[in-house]
Amino acid sequence: MKWLRINNNFSGIHKMKSVKPWAVIALALLLPACAMTKVAYVAPGAVRGQQAQILAEPICQPDSFGSGPVEIVAIDGLRTAQMLSMPNPVSYVPPGEHKFTIFHAVGTVSFTGHLKLNARPNVGYVLHCAGGGSRFWFTEGENGPVVGGIDF
Numbered sequence: 001m002k003w004l005r006i007n008n009n010f011s012g013i014h015k016m017k018s019v020k021p022w023a024v025i026a027l028a029l030l031l032p033a034c035a036m037t038k039v040a041y042v043a044p045g046a047v048r049g050q051q052a053q054i055l056a057e058p059i060c061q062p063d064s065f066g067s068g069p070v071e072i073v074a075i076d077g078l079r080t081a082q083m084l085s086m087p088n089p090v091s092y093v094p095p096g097e098h099k100f101t102i103f104h105a106v107g108t109v110s111f112t113g114h115l116k117l118n119a120r121p122n123v124g125y126v127l128h129c130a131g132g133g134s135r136f137w138f139t140e141g142e143n144g145p146v147v148g149g150i151d152f
Contacts, residue, residue, distance in 0.1 A: 041072075041080040045094040052119035054091040054100075054138075056127040070129035070136065074101035095121045099151050102136045104129055117148035 042051075056072050072080055072091055076098055080091055102113040113136040117125060125138050125147065138148040 041075070041091040043075050043078070043091065043093040043098070046092045047094065050121045051092040051094055052121060053124045054093060054117075054119075054127060055124065056089050056091075057129055070102060070104045070127060072100055072127060073103045075099070093119050095119055100127070102127065102129075104136075114151040115148055116151040 054072065054075075056070050074080060075091060075093060097116060097118045100115045100117065102115060104111045104113075115127075115136055115138065117138050119125065124141055126142050128137050128139060129135065137146050139145065140147050
């Protein structure tokens with residue numbers, strides 16, 4: 001039975017040992033990326049059909065600082081993103097006055113702003129950014145009138 005030869009010198013185990021560190025590194029890099037989701041933030045008290053929608057512009061209007069995303073990082077003091085997840089581009093809030101914390105970063109330069117908005121039910125608002133993140137404002141709809149103001 002020459003054709004049924006058993007190889008006791010299986011070198012696959014040695015090769016698997018050399019792959020394990022790479023597998024650990026790959027998992028360490030990929031698992032946090034899986035947790036980085038962009039799901040809409042729904043503020044406490046927001047009821048479907050009676051809520052206002054807040055949309056953050058995906059890119060701050062460029063200037064000498066460059067351009068990058070503008071993010072709503074908190075509404076009424078509550079973070080809009082969970083640990084290891086990215087800030088949400090869309091938020092829903094109940095009618096009434098709300099305070100927003102806005103963040104924008106380009107390279108090593110970052111800007112934080114505080115805005116307030118008296119949200120009406122079933123109205124969409126857009127957060128705009130210019131001056132590389134030094135100016136923030138809300139409009140009703142994409143190109144509607146400026147609403148809200150600076151919160152001190």
